[in-house]
């Protein structure tokens with residue numbers, strides 16, 4: 001009698017979002033389009049995951065021989081992931097404007113789609129060859145009232161986003177998503193090809209014990225950052241212990257750990273990178289929306305990331321995000 005039947009009431013991502021969609025429909029009459037859009041995003045992430053898994057086998061490792069808009073060497077996986085994502089989003093029939101880290105210009109989709117998706121198809125790709133976790137990051141806007149989809153629809157503050165998420169390709173594929181009612185995590189069950197709800201209602205602890213920043217840039221840091229780091233490495237006060245340093249150098253992996261364990265992640269501006277390194281539209285905004293929806297704080301050091309008004313689709317912005325007490329401690333050095 002060691003027969004233990006498998007669960008037969010599994011909550012897949014599609015079922016879970018449909019459920020949220022249903023409650024949203026009761027509020028604003030959404031027609032399920034977001035659910036359809038998210039299922040095309042799921043397909044993309046499953047495809048990318050399968051490629052990332054096989055990468056070393058079908059020699060996708062290594063340079064594709066081209067440069068992207070950032071002037072970085074494109075890895076083959078980058079190129080394929082970007083193509084898959086653009087094709088799936090276009091084919092969904094629900095999109096009007098697409099912005100990809102890999103494309104100089106925005107892509108305008110013919111048809112009646114009403115969603116704009118900004119994304120980094122394979123963030124952290126400089127780590128691909130080392131087998132480090134990488135991921136897809138995306139944010140979703142509704143086109144503005146009466147718009148058919150123009151550049152203005154994607155040059156809006158992150159507060160206008162209706163959904164945001166990432167899929168991390170690691171020992172398993174983890175999708176983390178918010179549609180504005182909290183944050184949920186799903187794990188891909190390859191046996192049935194479904195993302196299963198495994199981390200309902202992800203909530204950041206008010207304070208963590210980990211800081212995550214590339215201290216190799218310390219020589220370029222401005223005073224407030226240096227003072228904050230000093231305060232957590234050489235804490236004053238009876239019994240205070242220093243924080244642990246954890247830095248993977250892949251934003252999806254560093255943010256995922258921060259959402260689950262708490263603490264603070266940062267990529268500040270410094271004397272070398274005037275606006276930091278991370279991209280506003282498809283790195284900072286989605287991660288900031290997730291962080292706030294999980295009860296945390298996401299700031300540029302001067303203000304709330306989500307309230308930044310983008311001027312161009314590839315602009316950068318300084319990022320600090322994580323547990324609210326930790327980020328507020330950092331902000332106290334900016335006074």
Ligand code: P6P
Pocket residue numbers: 123124125126214249250251252254267277
């Ligand atoms: P650095 C990866 O290339 C990336 O865009 C993010 O995923 C990551 O957080 C950051 O750059 C790492 O940058 O300068 O610390 O190597």
